[in-house]
Amino acid sequence: MTDQQTFSLDGKSIAFEDGDTIMDAALRSGEYIPHLCHNPEFKPHGSCRVCIVNVNGRHVSSCTFPASQDLKVESNTAEIKQKRQSLLQMLFVEGNHVCPGCEKSGACQLQAVAYYCDMLSPHFTHFFPRREVDASHHDFLIDYNRCIVCELCVRASNDVDGKQVFSIQQRGIQRHLAVNSDSGRLGDTSFSKTDKAAHVCPVGAILPKDIGYNQPIGHRLYDRQPISQVGDVAANDKTLQEEDTPHG
Amino acid sequence: MADINNLKNKLEKTRPEKIKLATTSLCGCFGCHMSFLDIDERILQLVELVEFDRSPINDIKKVGPCDIGIIEGGVANAENVEVLQEFRKNCKTLVALGACAVNGGIPAMRNQFELKECLEEAYINGVGIENPMIPSDPEIPLLLNKVHPIHEVVKVDYFLPGCPPSGDTIWTFLTELIEGRPISFPYEQIHYD
Ligand code: SF4
Ligand code: SF4
Numbered sequence: 001m002t003d004q005q006t007f008s009l010d011g012k013s014i015a016f017e018d019g020d021t022i023m024d025a026a027l028r029s030g031e032y033i034p035h036l037c038h039n040p041e042f043k044p045h046g047s048c049r050v051c052i053v054n055v056n057g058r059h060v061s062s063c064t065f066p067a068s069q070d071l072k073v074e075s076n077t078a079e080i081k082q083k084r085q086s087l088l089q090m091l092f093v094e095g096n097h098v099c100p101g102c103e104k105s106g107a108c109q110l111q112a113v114a115y116y117c118d119m120l121s122p123h124f125t126h127f128f129p130r131r132e133v134d135a136s137h138h139d140f141l142i143d144y145n146r147c148i149v150c151e152l153c154v155r156a157s158n159d160v161d162g163k164q165v166f167s168i169q170q171r172g173i174q175r176h177l178a179v180n181s182d183s184g185r186l187g188d189t190s191f192s193k194t195d196k197a198a199h200v201c202p203v204g205a206i207l208p209k210d211i212g213y214n215q216p217i218g219h220r221l222y223d224r225q226p227i228s229q230v231g232d233v234a235a236n237d238k239t240l241q242e243e244d245t246p247h248g
Numbered sequence: 249m250a251d252i253n254n255l256k257n258k259l260e261k262t263r264p265e266k267i268k269l270a271t272t273s274l275c276g277c278f279g280c281h282m283s284f285l286d287i288d289e290r291i292l293q294l295v296e297l298v299e300f301d302r303s304p305i306n307d308i309k310k311v312g313p314c315d316i317g318i319i320e321g322g323v324a325n326a327e328n329v330e331v332l333q334e335f336r337k338n339c340k341t342l343v344a345l346g347a348c349a350v351n352g353g354i355p356a357m358r359n360q361f362e363l364k365e366c367l368e369e370a371y372i373n374g375v376g377i378e379n380p381m382i383p384s385d386p387e388i389p390l391l392l393n394k395v396h397p398i399h400e401v402v403k404v405d406y407f408l409p410g411c412p413p414s415g416d417t418i419w420t421f422l423t424e425l426i427e428g429r430p431i432s433f434p435y436e437q438i439h440y441d
Contacts, residue, residue: 092351099440100347100411101354111440120438121344121407122351125400128359217441226435 007071009053014067022062022073023051032228033075034084034113036091036202037150038063039234042159045151049087050113054080084117093124094173096131096145103212104204106220107236110148112227134179136187140198140208147177147205152234153197160196165189177205199237208239252293255427259297267426268314270301270339274328275355275395276321278304279412280346284318286415297426314339316425319404322348323396324355327389336402341425344404345418347411347440349397354411356395363393406431409440 006013007022009031016025026033027040037048046064053062054074062073074080091110099105131144149168154177157165165186169178181188191197198206217223221230230236259267273281281304287294302311311317311331317339323329336342347353358366372380398404408421417437424431 096357096360097351097440098347098354098357101357102441105441106439114440115435115438118438120350120409121399121404122397123399126352126356126397128352128356128394130360223439224436 005067005069007067007069007073009073010076014073016067020067022053022055022060022065022067022071025067026062026075032116033062034116034227035063035232036109036113036148037152039152039200039232041234042152042155042200045155048091048148048150050084052080052083052087059083081117084113085119086123088114088117088119089121089123091148092119092122093126094129095148096128098145102146102204103207104146106217106223107215107233108204108222109202109227109233112222112230112233115222116227134184134186135209136183136185137189137191138187138209139193140186140191140206142177142179142186143205143207144177145205146203148203149175149177150202152200152202153177153206156200157191157195157197163190163195163197165191165195165197194240196240199240200234202233252296252423255423256296259426266299267297267316268301268312269298269303269316269318270311270314270335271303271305271318271345272311272320272331272335273304274319274321274332274349274398275324276346276348276353278320280320280349281305283410283412283415284345284418287419288415290419294422311335311338316341316343316422318343318345319349319398320345322352322355323392323398323401325389325391329392329401332398332401341405342402343406343408343421344398345408346413347409350399350407350409351397352395356397359394363391367391409438411441413437 004015006015009026014025014029014031021044023033023035023038033051033053035051037045038051044063046061049061051062052059055065056072099111105111133141133143135141151168154166154168157163164180167178167180169176178184179186179189221236300306301314302308311334317335319332319335319342323332344350348355367382371377371382408417410417414437417433420433420437421431
């Protein structure tokens with residue numbers, strides 16, 4: 001047996017295995033690094049940049065950066081927190097996030113990460129883009145106003161469901177989620193509520209219908225405890241398992 | 249929670265007059281002001297430390313020189329712009345209170361439409377409208393094309409999100425601000441909804 005390999009995260013020694021990213025090793029040892037487009041069930045994407053850390057003086061995304069012996073990783077510093085706030089603020093102003101009118105509020109990962117990073121204001125000028133709501137599907141709706149283009153639904157539909165329901169179109173500020181059907185509507189695809197893609201959206205963009213405020217505001221996932229303790233939205237979504245379990 | 253008597257003694261040593269506080273609601277629903285009143289009997293402690301300038305609570309109509317100005321609501325019409333600029337001119341510290349002041353909130357959902365479409369829906373094509381016409385009395389402030397958060401119009405010193413922020417959040421903020429401490433909130437006191 002070889003000696004345990006470790007790197008340091010904010011001064012703590014973190015064990016890692018060959019092939020781990022910084023994020024993999026941190027998650028395994030129970031250290032929280034804020035993230036949005038990362039879900040340990042999928043191949044890392046490195047696009048939201050919220051998991052930014054300082055590694056030996058360089059800024060990298062911890063979900064894609066390979067762990068290696070004796071790295072010095074800083075995550076919980078004022079400088080990194082400031083950068084994360086700016087990234088989050090940009091995500092908020094480039095969409096339309098009206099939390100008081102969003103069914104996901106209180107159980108939304110964008111919100112929860114923003115709380116964790118002490119974001120009190122959007123700081124930047126709002127884009128107020130005009131975007132659609134697609135309610136054509138029987139069980140789910142898509143509110144494009146809230147999509148942060150994390151591509152988790154795309155990855156889930158491609159890699160797990162084998163359906164390719166979603167894709168990303170265009171580039172830069174025009175980059176957006178699209179539905180692969182002639183009409184562009186979700187109702188005209190084979191998307192189903194038991195798809196993995198129906199249970200990975202970190203925000204209120206892909207939402208189940210007929211649930212609304214069953215879980216009252218004030219009693220939701222992140223209302224009383226921070227995401228560092230509660231974990232990600234997808235990790236707390238038990239609907240798929242419940243449907244697999246026979247009742248009675 | 250700050251000990252108000254200690255705080256009062258401390259303040260009396262450093263400044264002879266009470267702290268002046270003004271508040272107003274721009275394009276909001278007065279929910280934030282209702283929440284402010286949710287500090288309940290603590291308002292009696294508060295008035296030991298502060299004197300209210302312009303505020304819906306006392307109906308003073310013009311803002312004078314103040315230490316703290318609290319703004320509820322976003323900026324949706326010409327009058328909102330004027331009042332906000334008056335507050336900025338007069339208040340040493342300006343605070344955005346609540347979702348609408350912080351990011352436009354629910355009223356900013358009209359930004360998805362042209363102003364003309366909104367007016368036509370409300371006054372011409374809507375259900376049950378008699379004598380359809382878009383009001384144009386000069387007494388009525390002109391609407392802006394879009395609703396804006398207040399930081400897009402003036403510099404803002406502090407932001408308190410929430411729809412509305414709770415009475416406890418407002419209390420934490422005011423006591424820590426008056427005490428001159430760095431402001432930090434317990435986890436449950438900050439939420440965007
Ligand atoms: S998706 Fe999240 S951040 Fe966006 S409006 Fe809904 S609760 Fe707020
Ligand atoms: S719909 Fe949700 S999962 Fe899909 S890209 Fe947008 S935010 Fe990510």
